[in-house]
Structure formats: structure tokens, C-alpha cells
Amino acid sequence: MSIRHGLLALLERGPSHGYQLRAEFDAATGETWPLNVGQVYTTLDRLARDGLVAQDGDPDSDGRIAYRITDEGRRELTSWFTSPVTRHGAPRDELAIKLALAVSTPGVDVVSVVQTQRAATMTSLQELTRLKTRADGDPGDLAWSLVLDHLLFRAEAEIRWLDHCETRVARAAARRGETPLTPAPAPAVAEAVPAGKRGRR
Amino acid sequence: MSSPVLLLSGVTREHRQGSSVVHALCGIDLAVHAGELVAVMGPSGSGKSTLLHIAGGLDTPTAGQVLVEDRDLATLSAAAGAAVRRRSVGYVFQDLNLLPSLSAVENVALPRELDGVRSRLARREAVKALEEVGVADLAHRFPDEMSGGQQQRVAIARALVGPRRLLLADEPTGALDSATGEEVLRVLRGRCEAGAAGVLVTHEARHAAWADRVVFLRDGVVVDQSGPIAGAESLLSTGGAA
Numbered sequence: 001m002s003i004r005h006g007l008l009a010l011l012e013r014g015p016s017h018g019y020q021l022r023a024e025f026d027a028a029t030g031e032t033w034p035l036n037v038g039q040v041y042t043t044l045d046r047l048a049r050d051g052l053v054a055q056d057g058d059p060d061s062d063g064r065i066a067y068r069i070t071d072e073g074r075r076e077l078t079s080w081f082t083s084p085v086t087r088h089g090a091p092r093d094e095l096a097i098k099l100a101l102a103v104s105t106p107g108v109d110v111v112s113v114v115q116t117q118r119a120a121t122m123t124s125l126q127e128l129t130r131l132k133t134r135a136d137g138d139p140g141d142l143a144w145s146l147v148l149d150h151l152l153f154r155a156e157a158e159i160r161w162l163d164h165c166e167t168r169v170a171r172a173a174a175r176r177g178e179t180p181l182t183p184a185p186a187p188a189v190a191e192a193v194p195a196g197k198r199g200r201r
Numbered sequence: 202m203s204s205p206v207l208l209l210s211g212v213t214r215e216h217r218q219g220s221s222v223v224h225a226l227c228g229i230d231l232a233v234h235a236g237e238l239v240a241v242m243g244p245s246g247s248g249k250s251t252l253l254h255i256a257g258g259l260d261t262p263t264a265g266q267v268l269v270e271d272r273d274l275a276t277l278s279a280a281a282g283a284a285v286r287r288r289s290v291g292y293v294f295q296d297l298n299l300l301p302s303l304s305a306v307e308n309v310a311l312p313r314e315l316d317g318v319r320s321r322l323a324r325r326e327a328v329k330a331l332e333e334v335g336v337a338d339l340a341h342r343f344p345d346e347m348s349g350g351q352q353q354r355v356a357i358a359r360a361l362v363g364p365r366r367l368l369l370a371d372e373p374t375g376a377l378d379s380a381t382g383e384e385v386l387r388v389l390r391g392r393c394e395a396g397a398a399g400v401l402v403t404h405e406a407r408h409a410a411w412a413d414r415v416v417f418l419r420d421g422v423v424v425d426q427s428g429p430i431a432g433a434e435s436l437l438s439t440g441g442a443a
Contacts, residue, residue, distance in 0.1 A: 115417070115425040122406065122415050122427035129410040133387070152407065159406040163244065166419075 015056040015068040030144040125155040205232040206398035212265035238393040240412035248421040291360030295375035306340040330358040350381030368399040
């Protein structure tokens with residue numbers, strides 16, 4: 001995540017100092033990706049070194065230095081907003097790696113791995129939905145509400161993918177002629193599985 | 202804690218196809234309390250609609266028990282069963298089934314009039330139900346003069362009119378766009394918070410997330426559950442019960 005561009009965007013609203021920038025960043029993103037104030041000041045130093053921001057007047061009575069965006073900073077900000085975000089390669093995703101290893105490691109109950117994860121992701125989707133209900137009550141909070149939507153859609157996509165994995169794993173097990181890996185519910189279900197589904201291998 | 206509005210214990214539903222037996226549901230236990238919305242998720246054929254039909258007395262289990270407000274549906278006469286379905290249970294289905302020749306308020310009042318409630322009282326109750334779901338201003342419109350979302354709200358009002366405390370919804374957001382679908386869920390959620398017990402069948406995680414608890418069905422079996430989220434209130438009530 002580009003803290004540089006985030007700070008430039010906030011400074012476009014007007015001059016500000018580090019603590020204030022951190023608070024504004026957290027307010028816009030609902031503290032989803034909290035910044036520490038050290039990061040903010042280090043980034044401001046680099047931005048000043050590169051001529052994208054400049055000190056705005058003398059330090060205030062508390063010794064805090066305010067910064068303003070420069071014309072060059074404004075150009076950099078515009079180019080950020082007008083170019084797409086590129087994600088280099090697939091970021092390492094622990095869940096995808098865990099499932100890939102679960103299907104290839106003997107003795108792992110993959111379906112149960114999937115179900116445990118799905119229940120957890122569902123719980124966080126429920127929490128996000130609650131937060132969203134509250135955020136929607138406040139029409140002024142569009143920024144935070146959109147960040148929440150992002151998290152909601154991502155959780156939803158993860159659940160869809162997990163559903164898909166569950167089906168694929170069950171189907172693969174059926175093809176191998178194994179009993180499906182669903183946690184043995186009642187014996188009656190096993191009897192209900194048509195015998196014709198036995199594998200050919 | 203008071204007894205649940207809906208209680209399924211060991212509910213099994215088999216269909217016979219020639220010599221083989223297909224289990225649509227297998228040993229389902231589910232309790233839904235007043236004030237609670239439970240979502241049932243699962244792929245098609247997982248038994249979620251069967252579960253809803255059995256909960257509402259529209260289908261009968263081959264084994265197990267269904268209690269609606271402490272009454273065992275299996276022990277009731279046909280007439281008494283029909284009365285429970287009419288008075289205690291409200292249904293919202295994907296196809297709204299509003300009667301096109303009746304206005305919104307007449308549609309909502311109809312089940313109460315069938316219950317023998319005097320028509321002026323039934324109408325008053327209907328207006329109140331429409332108010333609750335935020336469409337009181339549409340009372341005199343006919344279904345074809347309303348948007349899909351508005352019709353669905355009227356259908357929810359009809360499901361809730363009068364003293365009914367169990368709300369059963371099968372993909373109630375089916376044909377609606379996502380913003381309208383969300384409004385419908387908000388209304389459902391609000392009704393449950395106001396004291397109804399709700400069961401919502403859906404295959405969309407985003408919709409299920411409005412529930413307090415999500416039950417995952419697969420091949421007629423509950424494979425896992427999420428929630429309830431431990432909020433301050435639920436922690437308090439657990440503490441009180443202990």
C-alpha cells in the first residue's frame with residue numbers, strides 16, 4: 001500500500017501535520033490499515049526530500065511541523081489516481097497455500113479444513129455486515145463505507161471459493177471411489193449414495 | 202431462556218424412488234428463538250428448501266419432531282395444523298404471490314380476514330404491517346404499480362401481519378438488484394430484532410451474513426455453523442443463565 005500517495009491525497013485538502021494526517025487516514029479507511037505516526041513522519045521526510053511536499057511555515061507552539069503539497073506532488077498524485085493499481089504476481093495467500101498443501105498431504109481431512117475456514121470467514125462476513133449497517137446510517141461516511149464493501153466482497157468471494165473447493169474435493173473423492181469426506185453424519189446418508197458412482201480406476 | 206419459537210429435533214425427510222431411498226434431510230436439530238434470524242445456506246439439492254417447508258408445516262418429516270410455539274405439528278388435526286400455519290407462521294417466497302387484483306393493503310389484510318378477523322381490524326393491522334416495512338404510502342397501489350423491491354416489502358408485511366412470530370423466507374431477494382435485496386434483508390432483520398424468529402434460506406453468503414447464525418447444509422446434513430457472534434448482550438444472557 002502506498003503511504004506516499006495516501007499522504008499526498010490528504011495534503012491535497014490543505015496543509016497538515018503528521019498526527020493530523022494519521023488521524024485523517026484512519027478516519028477515511030475506518031482504521032482498517034492503521035498507520036503508526038513514525039511511518040507518517042518518515043514518509044513525509046522522503047516526500048520533502050523528493051520535492052513532492054514542502055514545510056508549511058514555522059513549527060507550531062507544540063513544535064509540530066505542517067506540510068503542504070507542491071505542484072510536483074500534485075502531478076504525482078494525479079498520475080496515481082489516473083493509473084490502475086497493478087498487483088505484481090499473486091500475493092502469497094496463506095489460505096490458498098494451506099488448501100493446496102492439504103489436498104496433497106496424506107491423512108488431512110480437506111473438507112473439514114474447508115468447512116472450518118468457511119465458518120470463520122462467514123463469522124467475519126457477519127461482523128462486516130453489522131459494521132456496514134451502522135456505517136450506512138451515516139451518509140457522510142462514504143469513504144469508510146466503500147472500504148467496508150471491499151472487505152465484504154472479498155469475504156464473500158472467499159466463501160464462494162471455499163464452496164467450490166468443497167464440491168471439487170467431494171467430487172474427486174467420489175471419482176477415486178472413496179466415501180465422501182463429509183464428516184460422517186448418519187449412516188443412512190452413506191446408504192443413499194448410489195452404488196453406480198464407484199470409480200473406474 | 203424462553204422456549205424457541207421453532208424447534209426441529211432429529212428431523213429426517215426421505216423420498217422413495219422405486220426401491221432406493223433418498224434422504225432430503227437427515228437428523229436435523231435446529232432451534233430458532235424469538236429475536237433471532239438464522240440463515241440456512243447450501244448448494245442446490247442440499248435440502249434447504251425442504252427444511253423450510255417442514256418448518257412451516259408445508260411438508261411432513263418422515264422422522265423427528267417439529268414444534269412451532271411449543272405445538273407439535275404432527276399431533277395436530279388437519280384443521281388445527283392449518284390454523285398454526287396461518288396464525289403463527291409467515292412465508293416469504295421468491296415469487297411474491299401477491300394477488301394482482303388486490304391493493305397492497307388488501308393483500309396484507311387477506312390472511313387476517315381468512316382468520317376470521319373483522320375486516321376493519323384486519324385493515325388496521327395491515328396498515329401497521331406496511332408501516333413497519335416502510336411502504337405505508339403504497340397501501341392503495343396494486344402490485345403492477347410497484348417495483349420489485351416494493352412488492353417484496355408488501356409480501357413481507359403480509360407474512361408478518363397480526364400476531365405471527367415465525368417468519369420463513371426462501372431466497373426472498375431472488376430477482377431483486379443488490380441494493381433492493383439489501384433493503385429487504387434490512388426489513389427482515391428489523392422484524393427479527395423486534396421479536397420475531399426468522400429462518401432465511403439463501404445460497405448467497407452476502408445475504409446469509411445478515412443473520413445471527415448461519416447453518417450450512419450439505420446433502421441433508423448440517424455440516425457446520427457460524428455465529429452467534431459474541432456481543433455484549435449475548436455474553437450477558439449467557440452469564441444470567443449460568
